[in-house]
Amino acid sequence: MSTVAEKPPVSDTATDTLKAKTKDGSVISGGHLVAKALKAEGVDTIFTLCGGHIIDIYDGCLDEGIRIVDVRHEQTAAHAADGYARQTGKLGCVVTTAGPGCTNAVTGVATAYRSESPILHIGGQSSLTQHKMGSLQDLPHVNMMTPITKFASGVFSTERVADMVSMAARECFNGAYGPSYLEIPRDILDREVPIESAVIPEPGSYRASVKSIGDPADIEKLADILVKAQRPAVLLGQQVWASQGQDAAISFVRSLDIPAYMNGASRGMLPQGDLHHFDRTRSDAFKNADVILIVGTPFDFRMGYGKRISKDATLVQIDQSYATVGKNRDINLGLVGDPGSILAAVEQAASGRIDDGAKQQRQKWMAELRDIEATKLEKLMPMFTTDQNPIHPYRLAYEINRFLGEDTIYIGDGGDIVTISAQAVRPRNPGQWMDPGALGSLGVGTGFSMAAKLAHPNKEVVCLYGDGAFGMTSFDMETAQRFGAPYLAVIGNNSAMNQIRYGQLAKYGQERGDVGNKLGDVPFSQFGQMIGGYGEEVHEASQIQPAMQRAREAIAKTGKCAVVNVWVDPNEYAPGTKAQTMYK
Numbered sequence: 001m002s003t004v005a006e007k008p009p010v011s012d013t014a015t016d017t018l019k020a021k022t023k024d025g026s027v028i029s030g031g032h033l034v035a036k037a038l039k040a041e042g043v044d045t046i047f048t049l050c051g052g053h054i055i056d057i058y059d060g061c062l063d064e065g066i067r068i069v070d071v072r073h074e075q076t077a078a079h080a081a082d083g084y085a086r087q088t089g090k091l092g093c094v095v096t097t098a099g100p101g102c103t104n105a106v107t108g109v110a111t112a113y114r115s116e117s118p119i120l121h122i123g124g125q126s127s128l129t130q131h132k133m134g135s136l137q138d139l140p141h142v143n144m145m146t147p148i149t150k151f152a153s154g155v156f157s158t159e160r161v162a163d164m165v166s167m168a169a170r171e172c173f174n175g176a177y178g179p180s181y182l183e184i185p186r187d188i189l190d191r192e193v194p195i196e197s198a199v200i201p202e203p204g205s206y207r208a209s210v211k212s213i214g215d216p217a218d219i220e221k222l223a224d225i226l227v228k229a230q231r232p233a234v235l236l237g238q239q240v241w242a243s244q245g246q247d248a249a250i251s252f253v254r255s256l257d258i259p260a261y262m263n264g265a266s267r268g269m270l271p272q273g274d275l276h277h278f279d280r281t282r283s284d285a286f287k288n289a290d291v292i293l294i295v296g297t298p299f300d301f302r303m304g305y306g307k308r309i310s311k312d313a314t315l316v317q318i319d320q321s322y323a324t325v326g327k328n329r330d331i332n333l334g335l336v337g338d339p340g341s342i343l344a345a346v347e348q349a350a351s352g353r354i355d356d357g358a359k360q361q362r363q364k365w366m367a368e369l370r371d372i373e374a375t376k377l378e379k380l381m382p383m384f385t386t387d388q389n390p391i392h393p394y395r396l397a398y399e400i401n402r403f404l405g406e407d408t409i410y411i412g413d414g415g416d417i418v419t420i421s422a423q424a425v426r427p428r429n430p431g432q433w434m435d436p437g438a439l440g441s442l443g444v445g446t447g448f449s450m451a452a453k454l455a456h457p458n459k460e461v462v463c464l465y466g467d468g469a470f471g472m473t474s475f476d477m478e479t480a481q482r483f484g485a486p487y488l489a490v491i492g493n494n495s496a497m498n499q500i501r502y503g504q505l506a507k508y509g510q511e512r513g514d515v516g517n518k519l520g521d522v523p524f525s526q527f528g529q530m531i532g533g534y535g536e537e538v539h540e541a542s543q544i545q546p547a548m549q550r551a552r553e554a555i556a557k558t559g560k561c562a563v564v565n566v567w568v569d570p571n572e573y574a575p576g577t578k579a580q581t582m583y584k
Helices: 030-040 055-064 074-088 100-115 141-148 158-171 186-190 216-228 238-242 246-256 282-288 301-306 339-350 356-385 393-403 416-424 444-455 467-482 498-508 525-530 541-558 575-579
Strands: 027-029 045-048 067-070 092-096 119-125 151-154 180-185 192-194 232-236 260-262 291-295 314-319 333-336 409-413 461-466 488-493 534-538 562-567
Touching: 027 030, 027 055, 030 055, 030 158, 030 186, 045 055, 045 074, 045 444, 055 067, 055 186, 067 444, 074 092, 074 100, 074 119, 074 444, 074 467, 092 100, 100 119, 100 141, 100 444, 119 141, 119 158, 119 186, 141 151, 141 180, 151 158, 158 180, 158 186, 158 192, 180 186, 216 291, 216 314, 216 333, 216 339, 232 246, 232 282, 238 246, 238 339, 246 339, 282 356, 314 339, 356 393, 356 416, 393 416, 393 461, 393 488, 393 541, 409 416, 409 444, 416 461, 416 498, 416 575, 444 461, 444 467, 461 467, 467 488, 467 525, 488 541, 498 575, 525 534, 525 562, 534 541, 541 562
Parallel strands: 045 067, 045 092, 092 119, 119 180, 151 180, 232 260, 232 291, 291 314, 314 333, 409 461, 461 488, 488 562, 534 562
Antiparallel strands: 027 192
8 A cells, every 4th residue: 555655756856757758858748747747746547538638648648657547427537536546545636628528527526625535637728829719618627626626726837837736736635635626728738848947846855744743732631631531432534544544543542442433444444353443332432431532534414513422521633634623513622633643642642651440441431332332233133134025225235244355445336325334334454445425426436446446456346336326427337347447336226316215205205205316227237248247136135145256256257347236125224314314
């Protein structure tokens, strides 16, 4: 696993790598400057859909050995760049043409923005000489992208191209991670300039360390709080994995004997049998803990805006972003910096200071939580193991969890089906869970799956789609095959947008509740066969596991994707859907 270092990876100096694709090697085009700057940032793959505005970037990428993955829809390209960033810890990159190329990518970029994923979106634009003339695909891209990026700008001279790519990339890792956007007009990309006139930051010479621990006094304050705690709890969020702080987090919870809950890509950070791993009692812990530590996740709707946390607990928040700390909920202590570095510093400051009485209380506290976990799991088991027909979606999720291997990357793409899967699916290692995130974007699965397989060719990738989500981006499964990145698509098919359907039925009754959310009964297995892969329909619960095993074998044998279409009960819903908690 690559990490986001203080200095971008580089194989040689900027001067040595600058060889122009011209007769005498003295000049270089804007597109080639883009490619060289991307290479200096550690980018080895771009996701794109072709357009006349951006072709010189392709030419440069070919010279620099950067892989070009061309998709069928720019939304998939943006999701793939996001997925690649999440899986590698490096900068993801999506390149689109102007106009609809940019607008098609908006959902993917916005998803990365809400999920704090570092991607660089490079977009084309008509020539500066055609500014305000009504040229082909001309839109105010920078104005459109500004609200959903950390940095958005046009590039107005070829000499500044590499410098602006470096600037935009740097902003992706400023505080909480996120996307940047650069618009580069076609004449800027195509123009050739003398090498000596181009502004080219030297790789490794323009980054500050991002491993800050903030105020050392606050480290001591938090250590003092935790040393005295008898019923502590910690939630380790997406930022912990994204900043590669998982080893420090694991050491922290084990050393200080704290029950840990994980969300986002931090799921799987601790193995299921670990004494400090908890996943079904977060609400119980948040009601009864005396100290609660929230690391790298905001008080947004997924956290009930902080209202579900006891007001009697001492609440501490650690985040990469100053703006996030204390937002929506008052806290007792806030620390801004790198999650892993802060946790390591606090562990060191608290080391050896917890007395025997506090240790005994913590052991009792964890035993209480463990008993509640067992009770909650016992209540779920009838749904996990039911043979009912139509198939219960909980049974599908349970079978997927049984199916996962140690290195399987699990991706959830949908609404209700993904919420249900969170009750059963337990990735075996960190970074092996991806979902739509806070924006709730449907259609992420295809780009995420392709990116995950490209980033980790030797790992298995399984994506659970809702049938609505599968219909949005599934044609790019062919792209995944084309680039040697086959994966298994499992579809929980209830012929509906069921998360919304439940709310409509509850509010308007049966007569109007199905309006705008019912879909056709589509045998999606035929799609897998159509693109030359494997496909199978499943109507009985007992056949879920055998079908997935046959799909796994087919992928290994043919190198093609597989689609297992599982028909699930349209009248079963996740508890959160029934409570409509996403809207409260």
